[in-house]
Amino acid sequence: MTLLLQILLTFGILSLVAVGGANAVLPEMHRQLVELRGWLDDATFAQLYALAQAAPGPNILVASVMGWRIGSWGGMAMATLGMLLPAAVLAWGVAGLTHRLRGAPWLKPAQGGLVPVAVGLLLAAGLVMAEASSQFGLLPLVIVVISTVFVWRTSYSPLWVLAGGGVLGLLLLR
Protein backbone atom coordinates (compact mmCIF):
# COMPACT_ATOMS: atom_id res chain seq x y z
CA MET A 1 0.00 0.00 0.00
CA THR A 2 1.40 3.39 -0.90
CA LEU A 3 2.12 5.94 1.77
CA LEU A 4 -0.59 8.32 0.54
CA LEU A 5 -3.23 5.61 0.74
CA GLN A 6 -2.05 4.72 4.26
CA ILE A 7 -2.35 8.36 5.31
CA LEU A 8 -5.86 8.55 3.86
CA LEU A 9 -6.95 5.40 5.70
CA THR A 10 -5.33 6.32 9.02
CA PHE A 11 -6.97 9.75 9.14
CA GLY A 12 -10.23 8.35 7.80
CA ILE A 13 -10.43 6.02 10.80
CA LEU A 14 -9.41 8.83 13.18
CA SER A 15 -12.23 10.93 11.70
CA LEU A 16 -14.84 8.39 12.77
CA VAL A 17 -13.65 8.21 16.40
CA ALA A 18 -13.32 12.01 16.72
CA VAL A 19 -16.42 12.63 18.86
CA GLY A 20 -15.75 16.07 20.35
CA GLY A 21 -13.46 17.23 17.55
CA ALA A 22 -9.72 17.74 17.30
CA ASN A 23 -8.79 17.93 20.98
CA ALA A 24 -10.72 14.75 21.72
CA VAL A 25 -8.93 12.79 19.00
CA LEU A 26 -5.43 14.13 19.74
CA PRO A 27 -4.33 11.28 22.05
CA GLU A 28 -5.43 8.67 19.51
CA MET A 29 -3.75 10.65 16.71
CA HIS A 30 -0.53 10.60 18.72
CA ARG A 31 -0.84 6.85 19.29
CA GLN A 32 -1.40 6.15 15.59
CA LEU A 33 1.19 8.50 14.10
CA VAL A 34 3.97 8.33 16.70
CA GLU A 35 3.64 5.00 18.53
CA LEU A 36 2.10 2.62 16.00
CA ARG A 37 3.38 3.84 12.64
CA GLY A 38 6.46 5.78 13.68
CA TRP A 39 5.76 8.48 11.10
CA LEU A 40 6.61 11.30 13.52
CA ASP A 41 8.61 11.63 16.74
CA ASP A 42 7.26 13.19 19.94
CA ALA A 43 8.91 16.58 19.51
CA THR A 44 7.78 16.97 15.91
CA PHE A 45 4.23 16.03 16.86
CA ALA A 46 4.19 18.75 19.54
CA GLN A 47 5.71 21.36 17.22
CA LEU A 48 3.23 20.60 14.43
CA TYR A 49 0.38 20.89 16.92
CA ALA A 50 1.62 24.36 17.89
CA LEU A 51 1.97 25.28 14.22
CA ALA A 52 -1.66 24.34 13.55
CA GLN A 53 -2.80 26.34 16.59
CA ALA A 54 -1.27 29.48 15.05
CA ALA A 55 -3.73 29.38 12.15
CA PRO A 56 -7.40 30.40 12.47
CA GLY A 57 -10.27 28.06 11.69
CA PRO A 58 -11.40 24.66 12.98
CA ASN A 59 -8.48 23.09 14.87
CA ILE A 60 -9.19 19.73 13.25
CA LEU A 61 -6.82 21.10 10.58
CA VAL A 62 -4.03 19.92 12.87
CA ALA A 63 -4.48 16.72 10.82
CA SER A 64 -3.53 18.59 7.62
CA VAL A 65 -0.21 19.72 9.10
CA MET A 66 0.62 16.20 10.32
CA GLY A 67 -0.22 14.82 6.87
CA TRP A 68 2.04 17.43 5.27
CA ARG A 69 5.00 16.43 7.45
CA ILE A 70 4.47 12.73 6.73
CA GLY A 71 3.83 12.87 3.00
CA SER A 72 4.41 16.43 1.75
CA TRP A 73 1.55 18.20 -0.09
CA GLY A 74 -0.06 14.97 -1.22
CA GLY A 75 0.01 13.86 2.40
CA MET A 76 -1.67 17.08 3.45
CA ALA A 77 -4.42 16.55 0.88
CA MET A 78 -4.97 12.92 1.96
CA ALA A 79 -4.98 13.73 5.70
CA THR A 80 -7.43 16.61 5.21
CA LEU A 81 -9.70 14.51 3.01
CA GLY A 82 -9.51 11.53 5.36
CA MET A 83 -10.26 13.67 8.39
CA LEU A 84 -13.14 15.63 6.87
CA LEU A 85 -14.92 13.32 4.43
CA PRO A 86 -16.23 10.44 6.61
CA ALA A 87 -17.50 12.83 9.30
CA ALA A 88 -19.09 15.10 6.67
CA VAL A 89 -20.82 12.16 4.97
CA LEU A 90 -22.18 11.02 8.34
CA ALA A 91 -23.40 14.55 9.16
CA TRP A 92 -25.06 14.69 5.71
CA GLY A 93 -26.84 11.41 6.39
CA VAL A 94 -28.02 12.46 9.84
CA ALA A 95 -29.28 15.78 8.44
CA GLY A 96 -31.31 13.80 5.91
CA LEU A 97 -32.64 11.54 8.63
CA THR A 98 -33.80 14.45 10.82
CA HIS A 99 -35.45 15.97 7.73
CA ARG A 100 -37.32 12.76 7.02
CA LEU A 101 -38.42 12.40 10.65
CA ARG A 102 -39.37 16.07 11.03
CA GLY A 103 -43.03 15.24 11.66
CA ALA A 104 -42.27 12.92 14.59
CA PRO A 105 -43.34 14.53 17.88
CA TRP A 106 -40.29 13.21 19.74
CA LEU A 107 -37.66 14.57 17.32
CA LYS A 108 -37.53 18.20 18.51
CA PRO A 109 -37.39 17.35 22.23
CA ALA A 110 -34.80 14.62 21.58
CA GLN A 111 -32.63 17.04 19.60
CA GLY A 112 -33.17 19.67 22.28
CA GLY A 113 -31.72 17.19 24.76
CA LEU A 114 -28.34 17.48 23.05
CA VAL A 115 -28.27 21.27 23.51
CA PRO A 116 -27.15 21.38 27.18
CA VAL A 117 -24.32 18.91 26.45
CA ALA A 118 -23.09 20.98 23.49
CA VAL A 119 -23.24 24.31 25.36
CA GLY A 120 -21.62 22.76 28.44
CA LEU A 121 -18.71 21.49 26.34
CA LEU A 122 -18.41 24.91 24.66
CA LEU A 123 -18.13 26.52 28.10
CA ALA A 124 -15.51 23.94 29.09
CA ALA A 125 -13.47 24.68 25.95
CA GLY A 126 -13.40 28.37 26.90
CA LEU A 127 -12.36 27.57 30.48
CA VAL A 128 -9.55 25.28 29.31
CA MET A 129 -8.32 28.00 26.92
CA ALA A 130 -8.44 30.54 29.76
CA GLU A 131 -6.39 28.25 32.00
CA ALA A 132 -3.84 27.72 29.23
CA SER A 133 -3.42 31.48 28.78
CA SER A 134 -2.90 31.99 32.53
CA GLN A 135 0.65 30.60 32.18
CA PHE A 136 1.57 34.13 31.06
CA GLY A 137 0.58 35.63 34.42
CA LEU A 138 -2.35 37.64 35.70
CA LEU A 139 -2.88 39.97 32.73
CA PRO A 140 -4.29 37.29 30.38
CA LEU A 141 -6.92 36.45 33.02
CA VAL A 142 -7.93 40.12 33.13
CA ILE A 143 -8.25 40.04 29.34
CA VAL A 144 -10.34 36.85 29.59
CA VAL A 145 -12.78 38.52 32.01
CA ILE A 146 -13.07 41.74 29.96
CA SER A 147 -13.60 39.73 26.77
CA THR A 148 -16.21 37.47 28.41
CA VAL A 149 -18.26 40.45 29.61
CA PHE A 150 -17.85 42.27 26.28
CA VAL A 151 -19.08 39.33 24.21
CA TRP A 152 -21.83 38.40 26.67
CA ARG A 153 -23.24 41.89 27.33
CA THR A 154 -22.73 43.74 24.02
CA SER A 155 -23.34 42.95 20.38
CA TYR A 156 -20.26 44.74 19.05
CA SER A 157 -17.96 42.63 16.92
CA PRO A 158 -15.63 40.40 18.99
CA LEU A 159 -12.86 41.57 16.65
CA TRP A 160 -12.55 44.58 18.97
CA VAL A 161 -11.61 42.46 22.00
CA LEU A 162 -9.37 40.20 19.93
CA ALA A 163 -7.50 43.27 18.64
CA GLY A 164 -7.50 44.83 22.12
CA GLY A 165 -6.14 41.61 23.60
CA GLY A 166 -3.37 41.56 21.00
CA VAL A 167 -2.38 45.18 21.72
CA LEU A 168 -2.45 44.69 25.51
CA GLY A 169 -0.36 41.54 25.13
CA LEU A 170 2.14 43.35 22.96
CA LEU A 171 2.47 46.27 25.38
CA LEU A 172 2.32 44.56 28.75
CA LEU A 173 3.26 40.90 28.48
CA ARG A 174 6.77 39.50 28.65
Place this chain on the structure above:
Amino acid sequence: MADTVVPTRTELFTGYLKIGLFGFGGVAAWARRVIVEERRWLTEREYAEVLGLGQVLPGPNVGNAAVMIGRRFHGLPGALLATAGIYCAPLLILIALCLLYDRYGQLPAVAPAMAGIAAAAAGMVIGTAIKMVVKLKLAPEAVGILSLAAFAAAWLRLPLPVIVLALAPISIAASLWRAGLLLRDEAAR
Protein backbone atom coordinates in the same frame (compact mmCIF):
# COMPACT_ATOMS: atom_id res chain seq x y z
CA MET B 1 -39.83 35.64 17.47
CA ALA B 2 -36.74 36.65 15.57
CA ASP B 3 -37.38 36.46 11.83
CA THR B 4 -34.75 34.56 9.90
CA VAL B 5 -33.32 35.02 6.42
CA VAL B 6 -32.60 32.29 3.85
CA PRO B 7 -29.03 32.82 2.60
CA THR B 8 -28.19 32.59 -1.11
CA ARG B 9 -25.46 30.15 -2.12
CA THR B 10 -22.94 32.98 -2.31
CA GLU B 11 -23.92 34.24 1.14
CA LEU B 12 -23.61 30.74 2.54
CA PHE B 13 -20.04 30.57 1.22
CA THR B 14 -18.97 34.08 2.29
CA GLY B 15 -20.57 33.67 5.72
CA TYR B 16 -18.59 30.49 6.34
CA LEU B 17 -15.48 32.08 4.84
CA LYS B 18 -15.71 34.73 7.58
CA ILE B 19 -16.26 32.08 10.28
CA GLY B 20 -13.16 30.17 9.15
CA LEU B 21 -10.97 33.23 8.76
CA PHE B 22 -11.86 34.91 12.08
CA GLY B 23 -12.25 31.66 14.01
CA PHE B 24 -9.22 32.07 16.22
CA GLY B 25 -9.28 29.52 19.02
CA GLY B 26 -13.05 29.44 19.05
CA VAL B 27 -14.72 28.75 15.73
CA ALA B 28 -17.97 27.83 17.47
CA ALA B 29 -18.22 31.33 18.94
CA TRP B 30 -17.75 32.99 15.54
CA ALA B 31 -20.14 30.55 13.87
CA ARG B 32 -22.90 31.50 16.32
CA ARG B 33 -22.08 35.19 15.97
CA VAL B 34 -22.31 35.14 12.14
CA ILE B 35 -25.23 32.71 11.78
CA VAL B 36 -27.50 33.90 14.61
CA GLU B 37 -26.61 37.56 15.25
CA GLU B 38 -25.16 39.04 12.07
CA ARG B 39 -26.94 37.19 9.26
CA ARG B 40 -29.94 35.66 11.05
CA TRP B 41 -30.00 32.40 9.10
CA LEU B 42 -31.19 30.51 12.19
CA THR B 43 -32.74 31.36 15.55
CA GLU B 44 -30.76 30.84 18.76
CA ARG B 45 -32.60 27.56 19.40
CA GLU B 46 -32.31 26.23 15.85
CA TYR B 47 -28.57 26.91 15.88
CA ALA B 48 -28.15 25.26 19.28
CA GLU B 49 -29.99 22.17 18.04
CA VAL B 50 -27.79 21.85 14.95
CA LEU B 51 -24.68 22.35 17.09
CA GLY B 52 -25.96 19.70 19.52
CA LEU B 53 -26.22 17.15 16.72
CA GLY B 54 -22.83 18.22 15.39
CA GLN B 55 -21.37 17.64 18.86
CA VAL B 56 -22.48 14.03 19.28
CA LEU B 57 -21.37 13.06 15.76
CA PRO B 58 -17.67 12.38 15.18
CA GLY B 59 -15.67 15.21 13.64
CA PRO B 60 -15.54 18.94 14.42
CA ASN B 61 -18.94 20.14 15.69
CA VAL B 62 -18.84 23.35 13.63
CA GLY B 63 -17.81 21.42 10.49
CA ASN B 64 -20.70 18.99 10.99
CA ALA B 65 -23.04 21.93 11.56
CA ALA B 66 -21.79 23.51 8.30
CA VAL B 67 -22.76 20.37 6.37
CA MET B 68 -26.20 20.28 8.00
CA ILE B 69 -26.91 24.01 7.65
CA GLY B 70 -25.66 24.01 4.03
CA ARG B 71 -27.90 21.05 3.21
CA ARG B 72 -30.90 22.63 4.91
CA PHE B 73 -30.74 25.73 2.67
CA HIS B 74 -29.27 24.49 -0.63
CA GLY B 75 -28.91 20.71 -0.62
CA LEU B 76 -25.61 19.19 -1.75
CA PRO B 77 -24.24 22.43 -3.31
CA GLY B 78 -25.03 24.19 -0.03
CA ALA B 79 -23.23 21.59 2.08
CA LEU B 80 -20.19 21.73 -0.23
CA LEU B 81 -20.11 25.56 -0.30
CA ALA B 82 -20.41 25.91 3.48
CA THR B 83 -17.70 23.29 4.02
CA ALA B 84 -15.39 24.85 1.42
CA GLY B 85 -16.01 28.28 2.96
CA ILE B 86 -15.04 27.29 6.49
CA TYR B 87 -11.85 25.40 5.55
CA CYS B 88 -10.35 27.21 2.55
CA ALA B 89 -8.91 30.35 4.20
CA PRO B 90 -7.42 28.49 7.23
CA LEU B 91 -5.92 25.87 4.90
CA LEU B 92 -4.20 28.54 2.79
CA ILE B 93 -2.80 30.16 5.95
CA LEU B 94 -1.64 26.74 7.18
CA ILE B 95 0.14 26.09 3.88
CA ALA B 96 1.94 29.43 4.26
CA LEU B 97 2.92 28.49 7.85
CA CYS B 98 4.18 25.11 6.67
CA LEU B 99 6.36 26.81 4.03
CA LEU B 100 7.81 29.15 6.69
CA TYR B 101 8.40 26.22 9.02
CA ASP B 102 10.17 24.33 6.23
CA ARG B 103 12.37 27.29 5.48
CA TYR B 104 13.36 28.24 9.03
CA GLY B 105 13.13 24.80 10.64
CA GLN B 106 11.21 25.97 13.68
CA LEU B 107 8.49 28.26 14.88
CA PRO B 108 9.17 31.70 16.28
CA ALA B 109 8.48 31.81 20.05
CA VAL B 110 4.84 32.64 20.80
CA ALA B 111 4.66 36.39 20.47
CA PRO B 112 3.17 38.31 23.43
CA ALA B 113 0.50 39.65 21.07
CA MET B 114 -0.62 36.09 20.33
CA ALA B 115 -0.93 35.34 24.06
CA GLY B 116 -3.19 38.39 24.41
CA ILE B 117 -5.32 37.32 21.45
CA ALA B 118 -5.59 33.79 22.82
CA ALA B 119 -6.81 35.17 26.17
CA ALA B 120 -9.41 37.33 24.40
CA ALA B 121 -10.51 34.32 22.34
CA ALA B 122 -10.97 32.30 25.54
CA GLY B 123 -13.20 35.06 26.92
CA MET B 124 -15.11 35.14 23.65
CA VAL B 125 -15.91 31.43 23.91
CA ILE B 126 -16.96 31.74 27.58
CA GLY B 127 -19.07 34.83 26.80
CA THR B 128 -20.78 33.03 23.91
CA ALA B 129 -21.63 30.04 26.11
CA ILE B 130 -23.11 32.35 28.79
CA LYS B 131 -25.10 34.22 26.14
CA MET B 132 -26.53 30.95 24.82
CA VAL B 133 -27.48 29.78 28.33
CA VAL B 134 -29.31 33.05 28.99
CA LYS B 135 -31.12 33.21 25.64
CA LEU B 136 -32.08 29.54 25.42
CA LYS B 137 -34.05 29.68 28.69
CA LEU B 138 -33.10 26.13 29.60
CA ALA B 139 -35.07 24.05 32.11
CA PRO B 140 -33.41 23.56 35.54
CA GLU B 141 -32.41 19.94 34.83
CA ALA B 142 -30.87 21.06 31.50
CA VAL B 143 -28.78 23.67 33.34
CA GLY B 144 -27.67 20.89 35.70
CA ILE B 145 -26.57 18.67 32.80
CA LEU B 146 -24.82 21.63 31.16
CA SER B 147 -22.86 22.34 34.36
CA LEU B 148 -22.00 18.68 34.76
CA ALA B 149 -20.69 18.48 31.17
CA ALA B 150 -18.58 21.64 31.68
CA PHE B 151 -17.24 20.39 35.02
CA ALA B 152 -16.38 16.94 33.64
CA ALA B 153 -14.56 18.39 30.64
CA ALA B 154 -12.80 21.41 32.20
CA TRP B 155 -11.98 20.13 35.73
CA LEU B 156 -11.98 16.36 35.58
CA ARG B 157 -10.62 16.46 32.01
CA LEU B 158 -12.60 13.34 31.12
CA PRO B 159 -12.44 12.37 27.43
CA LEU B 160 -15.22 14.09 25.48
CA PRO B 161 -16.63 10.88 23.94
CA VAL B 162 -17.11 9.50 27.47
CA ILE B 163 -18.93 12.66 28.56
CA VAL B 164 -21.14 12.66 25.47
CA LEU B 165 -21.94 8.94 25.81
CA ALA B 166 -22.81 9.31 29.48
CA LEU B 167 -24.75 12.58 29.42
CA ALA B 168 -26.50 12.64 26.02
CA PRO B 169 -28.94 9.78 26.80
CA ILE B 170 -29.77 11.26 30.23
CA SER B 171 -30.25 14.70 28.70
CA ILE B 172 -32.44 13.39 25.86
CA ALA B 173 -34.56 11.42 28.36
CA ALA B 174 -34.96 14.55 30.52
CA SER B 175 -35.96 16.60 27.49
CA LEU B 176 -38.52 14.01 26.36
CA TRP B 177 -39.90 13.88 29.91
CA ARG B 178 -40.18 17.67 29.97
CA ALA B 179 -42.14 17.52 26.68
CA GLY B 180 -44.53 15.00 28.23
CA LEU B 181 -43.36 12.16 26.00
CA LEU B 182 -41.77 9.99 28.68
CA LEU B 183 -43.37 8.56 31.87
CA ARG B 184 -45.75 11.52 32.24
CA ASP B 185 -47.79 10.05 29.38
CA GLU B 186 -48.43 6.85 31.28
CA ALA B 187 -49.32 8.77 34.43
CA ALA B 188 -51.88 10.82 32.53
CA ARG B 189 -53.58 7.80 31.04
